[in-house]
Structures are given as C-alpha cells and as structure tokens.
Amino acid sequence: MGSVGAKDVPVLLSPEGLRIDGRKLDELRPIHIEAGALHQADGSAFVEWGANKVMAAVYGPREVHPRHLQQNNKAVIQCRYNMAAFAVDERKRPGLDRRSQEISKVIAEAFESVVFAEEYPRTSIDIYIEVLQANAGTRCAGLVAASVALADAGIPMVDLLPAVAVGKIGGAIALDLKKEEDNYGEADLPMALVPQSGRLVLLQMEGHMTEDELAQSLDLGVTGCRAIYEKMKLALRERYSVAPVPGGSA
Amino acid sequence: MLVLPGEEIQSHGLKPGPGTYRVGGKVYASILGLLAPRPPFVQVIPLSGRYIPKPNDVVIGTVTDVQTTFWLLNIDAPRWAPLHMTGTPWKVDIGECERYLKVGDAVVVQVENLDATGRIGVTMNGEGLGKLEGGTIVTISPARVPRVVGRSGSMIQTITRHTGAQVAVGQNGRIWIGGSPEAIHRVSAVLWMIDEDGQRPGLTERVESYLLATMPTNAAGAEAPRPESAHRDAPPAPGLPDDEEDGAPEPNDSPDEPDPDPT
Numbered sequence: 001m002g003s004v005g006a007k008d009v010p011v012l013l014s015p016e017g018l019r020i021d022g023r024k025l026d027e028l029r030p031i032h033i034e035a036g037a038l039h040q041a042d043g044s045a046f047v048e049w050g051a052n053k054v055m056a057a058v059y060g061p062r063e064v065h066p067r068h069l070q071q072n073n074k075a076v077i078q079c080r081y082n083m084a085a086f087a088v089d090e091r092k093r094p095g096l097d098r099r100s101q102e103i104s105k106v107i108a109e110a111f112e113s114v115v116f117a118e119e120y121p122r123t124s125i126d127i128y129i130e131v132l133q134a135n136a137g138t139r140c141a142g143l144v145a146a147s148v149a150l151a152d153a154g155i156p157m158v159d160l161l162p163a164v165a166v167g168k169i170g171g172a173i174a175l176d177l178k179k180e181e182d183n184y185g186e187a188d189l190p191m192a193l194v195p196q197s198g199r200l201v202l203l204q205m206e207g208h209m210t211e212d213e214l215a216q217s218l219d220l221g222v223t224g225c226r227a228i229y230e231k232m233k234l235a236l237r238e239r240y241s242v243a244p245v246p247g248g249s250a
Numbered sequence: 251m252l253v254l255p256g257e258e259i260q261s262h263g264l265k266p267g268p269g270t271y272r273v274g275g276k277v278y279a280s281i282l283g284l285l286a287p288r289p290p291f292v293q294v295i296p297l298s299g300r301y302i303p304k305p306n307d308v309v310i311g312t313v314t315d316v317q318t319t320f321w322l323l324n325i326d327a328p329r330w331a332p333l334h335m336t337g338t339p340w341k342v343d344i345g346e347c348e349r350y351l352k353v354g355d356a357v358v359v360q361v362e363n364l365d366a367t368g369r370i371g372v373t374m375n376g377e378g379l380g381k382l383e384g385g386t387i388v389t390i391s392p393a394r395v396p397r398v399v400g401r402s403g404s405m406i407q408t409i410t411r412h413t414g415a416q417v418a419v420g421q422n423g424r425i426w427i428g429g430s431p432e433a434i435h436r437v438s439a440v441l442w443m444i445d446e447d448g449q450r451p452g453l454t455e456r457v458e459s460y461l462l463a464t465m466p467t468n469a470a471g472a473e474a475p476r477p478e479s480a481h482r483d484a485p486p487a488p489g490l491p492d493d494e495e496d497g498a499p500e501p502n503d504s505p506d507e508p509d510p511d512p513t
Binding site for chain 2: 042043060061062063072075116120121122123151152153154155156157158159160194195196197233236237240241
C-alpha cells in the first residue's frame with residue numbers, strides 16, 4: 001500500500017485518506033491481550049498490538065529492595081521497562097538506556113496516580129515490562145500490559161489504564177501510529193486515561209502541533225483509549241470467568 | 251459476579267467494604283474479584299493476588315533471615331513475618347537462634363496480630379505448629395485454599411484417605427505433604443488440579459476419579475489405601491523383596507585369591 005515519495009520518505013496518507021497499512025485515520029491496529037500468561041509472577045499479561053509484542057510481570061506487594069527506598073505510609077511502585085536486544089531491526093544494545101529509564105519513570109508515575117498504595121506500607125510493587133518486538137507505541141503497549149498484570153495480581157486500583165499514541169501524519173491527526181508513521185510523521189502524542197474519572201495520567205509529545213491539533217488529538221486519543229479499555233476488561237474476564245465469555249476474542 | 255477495578259457497583263445502600271472505594275456518592279470495585287454483599291457492607295473477594303494475613307490464620311513459612319532474637323519468615327504475604335524467639339516451644343538463648351532454625355527451614359506458624367505499620371506477628375506456640383521435616387511444599391493461589399479444605403474438610407479428607415499422605419494446609423497457599431514419593435506426587439497433582447481448574451463445576455468428581463484411577467496396587471494385589479499413621483519423620487521401610495529384579499548371578503572374579511599359576 002505504501003509508495004515512496006520524494007527523498008525516499010514514504011507517503012503516509014493516500015489521497016483517499018488511507019494509511020500505509022490501509023487503516024483509516026481513527027482506526028487502531030489489531031490488539032490481542034492475554035492475562036495471566038506467566039504463572040510464577042503474582043500478575044502478568046502478554047500484549048500483541050500490531051507488530052508489537054510486549055510482556056509485563058508484576059511482583060508484589062513485597063519487601064522493598066533496597067531497604068532504604070521503603071516508605072512508611074505506602075507501597076513504592078518500581079517499574080522497569082526494557083527492550084530486548086532482538087526487538088528492533090538494528091540490534092539494540094542490551095541494558096537500560098536513557099530512553100528506557102524515562103519510559104520506566106513515566107509509567108511508574110502513571111500507576112502512582114491510580115494504585116491504592118496506602119494499603120501496603122513498607123512494601124514494593126514491582127512492574128517489569130519487556131518489549132520482545134517493537135513497532136512504535138511500545139510504551140503504550142507496555143502500560144496496557146502492566147495495567148492488566150496489576151489487576152491479575154490483585155493490586156487495588158482506581159481503574160485499569162488504557163493507553164494509546166496519537167500522531168500527525170501528512171498534516172492529519174491519526175490514531176495509533178505504527179513504526180513508519182512514527183519515524184516520518186510530524187508529531188507523536190502517547191497518553192493514558194483513567195476511564196472512571198476521564199483524567200489523563202500520562203501525556204507526552206514529540207514534534208509540532210497547533211493548539212487546535214492538540215485538542216483534536218486528545219479527543220481522538222480518549223476515544224481510542226475507551227476502545228482499548230474494553231479489550232483489557234475482556235482479557236481479564238476470559239481469564240477469570242467460569243462460563244465462556246460472549247464475544248470472546250478469536 | 252466478577253467485577254474489575256473501576257467498575258461501578260450497585261451498592262443498594264450498603265457501605266463500601268474491602269475491595270471497593272467510594273467517589274462522588276458512587277461505589278466502585280478496586281480489585282478483580284467476586285462481588286459479595288455482606289450487610290451493612292458490600293465487598294469484593296479477591297480471586298488472585300498475594301496472601302493477605304488475618305489473625306489466627308495457620309500458615310507455612312520458610313526462614314529467610316536469622317537475627318539475634320528472632321527469625322524472619324517468608325509467608326508469601328506483602329511483608330516478611332518476624333518470629334520472636336519467645337514465640338517457640340524451645341528455650342532459645344539470645345544469639346542462639348541459628349541452632350534451632352536455619353535459613354531455608356520450613357515451619358507451621360499462626361498469625362497473632364497485625365499492627366498499623368504492616369508488621370505480621372506470628373507464633374509457633376500452639377497445637378499443630380512447629381518445624382517441618384522432610385516432605386514437600388506445594389504452593390497454590392491463596393484464593394483456592396478453601397477448595398482444598400472443602401466443606402467441613404470434605405476435600406482434604408478425600409485426599410488423605412485415598413493416598414495415606416499427611417497434609418498440612420497453610421492459609422497462605424502453601425501446603426506441606428508428607429509420605430511416600432508416590433503419595434506426594436498424587437496429592438501434588440490434585441492440588442494443581444484445584445489451583446488451575448478449581449472454579450469449573452464438578453471438581454470433586456474429577457479429583458475422586460483421578461485418585462481412584464491412580465490408586466497403586468502392591469504385589470499382593472490389595473487396593474486398600476495405606477494406613478495414615480506413617481510418621482512423617484520415619485525413614486523408608488528397609489528392603490522388601492523386590493519382585494521385578496532378576497537374581498543376577500554374582501560376578502565370578504575373585505581378586506583376592508592368589509594367582510593359581512604364578513610365573
């Protein structure tokens with residue numbers, strides 16, 4: 001579907017309003033979520049989102065290591081987002097880099113806004129996110145996987161946290177950018193929503209947008225998050241219900 | 251009814267209890283679990299997650315640290331549980347804790363109290379509590395422990411009756427099994443069956459048919475279950491005649507005999 005325009009930059013938006021993978025501007029990539037994929041962890045989830053493959057594991061609440069990080073009145077939330085060396089085309093050097101540290105920080109802070117941490121003083125809730133295959137939007141896929149894993153682990157929260165990235169491609173606002181759109185587009189806006197309150201607990205932006213475009217992006221992103229929210233709930237119901245779930249994923 | 255975090259609960263005037271929270275006059279679930287009205291409260295019973303200690307629970311723990319006057323036990327709860335040296339039937343001197351329990355030892359203890367800082371006080375003084383020797387510990391989800399015990403103990407009695415094993419059930423999801431290797435294996439299989447598939451209807455029938463199907467037959471052909479009195483510390487019975495092994499002829503070489511034909 002994609003054709004290459006001038007200077008080898010792919011044409012991200014066709015005159016008919018279709019993207020390089022045939023999606024319309026407000027369409028999500030196919031998403032499949034499996035809750036409880038890892039038996040050893042207290043909670044876990046595996047997310048396939050477009051070509052992304054992300055695994056999240058939650059351990060806790062448990063004793064804090066190192067000890068000096070513990071808080072007297074609540075649990076600390078520690079998150080480690082990491083990309084496997086084989087997750088991208090050009091081998092990514094193993095280990096945490098600045099990008100991973102930033103993503104770990106914003107994801108931990110997003111969960112601090114929704115987890116009832118005061119119920120478990122002097123403990124740690126440890127979230128591990130491993131990206132096994134990356135195709136843009138991995139921090140959103142990781143956040144979604146971690147949110148399902150936290151529910152699987154029985155951690156008390158205000159709500160699940162659906163997340164998605166909105167972007168600008170060929171001048172138009174588009175939902176859920178894939179790799180080429182992220183690389184060659186004009187802006188990328190990942191966000192995470194608390195459906196119960198309608199508030200955002202993660203919002204970052206790279207690139208350029210006008211105020212109007214930002215408002216449009218937030219609307220589109222919230223709509224996308226609400227659709228992803230339903231998929232997250234379905235994954236958890238499939239894992240925990242006794243009877244077969246109507247409308248279960250193929 | 252299964253509820254998920256963030257889902258609104260019809261409280262019908264009940265007050266928000268464990269597993270729920272209230273915002274703006276509406277009550278929502280905070281954990282994944284089963285909605286359970288318990289007037290005057292409505293609560294959500296967790297279907298997953300770590301063991302949350304309650305006073306008087308009997309749990310199985312493993313020693314993770316030894317200090318001068320106490321041990322720290324891992325009981326799969328959010329925090330480790332300190333066992334003070336005075337909470338044991340032994341007369342332990344200060345600094346002598348290591349002699350009685352080492353890192354890695356398994357014990358049965360009872361939860362005494364929980365304080366506001368999250369400290370879990372446990373004691374080993376009491377009937378049925380103490381150090382565990384031998385056997386195996388299987389870990390299942392704490393949410394499944396009630397099904398392992400069964401109504402009035404019916405499930406655990408079925409298990410011990412058909413296997414002759416000794417079983418100690420910890421409310422924290424840890425279960426100690428003592429007995430012959432084959433009894434331990436069969437009990438473990440039943441526990442995993444309950445853990446993985448416990449919510450599907452017909453669990454009792456599936457457990458019973460598994461235990462009957464795997465009932466061992468000894469050389470005499472008897473199918474009676476083994477007696478339950480096997481002491482958990484007793485070594486395996488000394489060599490019974492082994493029917494399957496051929497009486498292999500003794501090797502003929504006698505290295506100690508002098509060479510009959512010295513050169």
